[in-house]
Amino acid sequence: MSRPAGLRPRWLVGGVVAVLVALVAGVSLGPVTLPPGSVAAELLNLLPGVHLESGLSEREIAIVTELRLPRVVLGLLVGGLLALAGGCYQGVFRNPLADPYLLGVAAGAGLAVTAVIALGGAGTEGALTGLPLTIPLAAFVGSLGAVALTYLLGAAGGRSRSPAMLILAGVAVSAFLSAGQTYLLQRNADSIQAVYSWLLGRLATAGWHDVLLVLPYAVLTTVVVLLHGRELDVLSVGDDEASSLGLHPQRSRYLLIAAASLGTAAAVSATGLIGFVGIIVPHTVRLLAGSSYRVILPLSLLFGAAFLALTDVVARTAAAPAEIPIGVVTALLGGPFFVLVLRTARRVLT
Amino acid sequence: MSAAAGRPGDTPAVVVRDLHVSLGGTPVLAGIDLTVAAGEWVTVIGPNGAGKSTLLRVVGGLLPASGGVSLFGTPIGSLRRRDRARIVATVAQSPVVPPGMSVLDYVLLGRTPYIPPLGRESAADLAAVHEVLGRLDLGGFAQRELATLSGGERQRVFLARALAQGATLLLLDEPTSALDIGHQQEVLELVDQLRREHGLTVVATMHDLSIAGEYADRLVLLAAGRVAAAGTPREVLTERLLAEHYRATVRVVDGEHGPLVVPVRRP
Numbered sequence: 001m002s003r004p005a006g007l008r009p010r011w012l013v014g015g016v017v018a019v020l021v022a023l024v025a026g027v028s029l030g031p032v033t034l035p036p037g038s039v040a041a042e043l044l045n046l047l048p049g050v051h052l053e054s055g056l057s058e059r060e061i062a063i064v065t066e067l068r069l070p071r072v073v074l075g076l077l078v079g080g081l082l083a084l085a086g087g088c089y090q091g092v093f094r095n096p097l098a099d100p101y102l103l104g105v106a107a108g109a110g111l112a113v114t115a116v117i118a119l120g121g122a123g124t125e126g127a128l129t130g131l132p133l134t135i136p137l138a139a140f141v142g143s144l145g146a147v148a149l150t151y152l153l154g155a156a157g158g159r160s161r162s163p164a165m166l167i168l169a170g171v172a173v174s175a176f177l178s179a180g181q182t183y184l185l186q187r188n189a190d191s192i193q194a195v196y197s198w199l200l201g202r203l204a205t206a207g208w209h210d211v212l213l214v215l216p217y218a219v220l221t222t223v224v225v226l227l228h229g230r231e232l233d234v235l236s237v238g239d240d241e242a243s244s245l246g247l248h249p250q251r252s253r254y255l256l257i258a259a260a261s262l263g264t265a266a267a268v269s270a271t272g273l274i275g276f277v278g279i280i281v282p283h284t285v286r287l288l289a290g291s292s293y294r295v296i297l298p299l300s301l302l303f304g305a306a307f308l309a310l311t312d313v314v315a316r317t318a319a320a321p322a323e324i325p326i327g328v329v330t331a332l333l334g335g336p337f338f339v340l341v342l343r344t345a346r347r348v349l350t
Numbered sequence: 351m352s353a354a355a356g357r358p359g360d361t362p363a364v365v366v367r368d369l370h371v372s373l374g375g376t377p378v379l380a381g382i383d384l385t386v387a388a389g390e391w392v393t394v395i396g397p398n399g400a401g402k403s404t405l406l407r408v409v410g411g412l413l414p415a416s417g418g419v420s421l422f423g424t425p426i427g428s429l430r431r432r433d434r435a436r437i438v439a440t441v442a443q444s445p446v447v448p449p450g451m452s453v454l455d456y457v458l459l460g461r462t463p464y465i466p467p468l469g470r471e472s473a474a475d476l477a478a479v480h481e482v483l484g485r486l487d488l489g490g491f492a493q494r495e496l497a498t499l500s501g502g503e504r505q506r507v508f509l510a511r512a513l514a515q516g517a518t519l520l521l522l523d524e525p526t527s528a529l530d531i532g533h534q535q536e537v538l539e540l541v542d543q544l545r546r547e548h549g550l551t552v553v554a555t556m557h558d559l560s561i562a563g564e565y566a567d568r569l570v571l572l573a574a575g576r577v578a579a580a581g582t583p584r585e586v587l588t589e590r591l592l593a594e595h596y597r598a599t600v601r602v603v604d605g606e607h608g609p610l611v612v613p614v615r616r617p
Contacts, residue, residue: 004455004458004471004476227468230468230469230470231468233448234459236446236448237445238445240440241445241459243412243431244435244439245435245463246431246434246435248431286450291449291450292451292455
């Protein structure tokens with residue numbers, strides 16, 4: 001008897017292995033390169049009841065647990081969240097181009113952060129370090145505010161509201177807020193550098209407090225979205241069919257948009273705008289492992305996490321001692337990689 | 351009259367009373383009355399824009415409407431969606447075919463009203479789907495991608511999904527509009543066979559009047575949102591009614607099972 005689409009164990013194992021490899025690689029590589037075996041032992045020591053001899057010095061252990069691990073963990077969380085939210089938006093809107101920034105998330109965060117830096121009187125390099133909590137908070141409020149505005153506009157179509165209406169509303173809101181941001185930047189040219197270093201994404205200053213800030217939202221988003229994999233499959237045949245099959249498509253859509261947007265806002269507030277992950281990871285998974293959302297969502301979470309953590313390794317080693325903004329690396333690496341996947345997958349499929 | 355049609359005293363499958371529907375401020379249905387007996391096949395005909403699809407959408411619960419619509423004696427507004435989905439299944443005119451989805455997964459969607467919210471399908475759901483696939487000669491197609499099937503095969507898969515839903519009322523919106531004449535017959539014969547074997551009630555919309563008359567127990571002619579005529583195919587498919595409501599010049603000739611409508615060139 002043939003089986004329905006589902007998450008094949010080998011893919012799940014592959015995803016978990018990718019995350020573990022990214023974790024060990026991310027912690028091992030840097031200005032001081034540590035042996036991966038020792039790092040793995042030291043990471044295992046963090047688990048309760050494990051006591052392994054890693055051979056690392058006190059100082060090296062501090063590098064692992066206080067410096068690199070929070071950064072890698074934050075990278076994993078943000079990458080997983082962005083990819084999961086991207087896959088979720090693509091299903092909710094039945095639109096392969098949907099991504100976490102579609103609904104105005106990026107523009108809202110951008111405007112809010114610009115406003116805080118430019119108008120906060122700290123228009124210099126010190127802004128990012130001087131306002132450690134204000135900026136994430138502004139980004140969070142800005143993203144969620146923009147998404148809420150998009151909902152309101154999208155729902156203004158009354159009974160004709162549709163996924164397309166919401167996307168159009170997102171485009172309008174993004175354009176409006178971006179214009180506001182450009183205006184602010186132009187009036188406060190001295191804060192441009194501080195704003196852009198945030199906009200291009202930063203994991204460099206990540207500490208455990210960033211991880212703790214993102215973690216609750218990451219858990220909430222992940223649980224809500226992963227539970228809806230089957231519903232997204234039903235939604236893929238259209239709203240009419242879904243409701244004649246007994247679902248409430250509009251209700252599910254709004255719940256999922258809210259969950260994905262919350263996760264995205266949390267990610268953006270911690271690390272700035274990191275593009276591309278939300279589009280290329282779900283599509284790569286779709287092309288390689290299957291088109292059911294019960295496959296796409298969990299694998300996007302795992303591979304998105306691994307992808308961003310590994311990208312971060314490149315970002316801080318490729319031009320060492322300088323760091324390349326991670327948003328630049330995701331696009332530079334992700335673009336060609338995705339073209340490669342697209343070409344090979346098409347050859348296999350046809 | 352088919353032997354499967356409801357006996358006197360049975361609760362009708364569908365009762366529509368004084369139904370009014372406006373879409374975007376334009377009245378589409380204006381005072382429809384319709385009763386469909388359990389086990390009956392009723393086909394709704396009428397010119398483009400008469401409101402056929404809208405009527406089907408209201409009966410399927412996809413559009414709210416003022417006026418009463420009851421399914422098997424229960425007002426449709428008081429049914430929960432999941433319960434409604436176990437009673438009535440709709441096959442849309444051109445259902446969305448999601449890229450990459452297998453036939454098995456598509457038909458499995460029909461089990462949605464039986465799968466707990468946020469839950470997953472059980473072995474019983476899977477068995478039900480395989481049973482339906484076997485009955486519709488689709489067993490060999492289970493792992494094929496739906497998008498790669500031909501029009502006739504797809505229509506069978508759409509029907510399979512509706513049957514997997516376990517509903518006794520089947521709403522078919524233009525079930526044969528995309529098919530050649532041979533596949534039209536194949537699909538309609540299949541629907542008729544399923545109806546007789548499982549006591550299904552069928553409400554369909556169709557454009558081909560001869561085929562509509564061949565398969566339906568009764569025809570309902572809709573024009574400008576009202577029922578212009580209803581009755582046996584012989585009563586509805588008359589040259590006078592078709593000229594009046596379709597503005598068509600036709601000859602109606604007697605066929606083996608009912609009237610055949612032949613368009614002729616205007617004089």
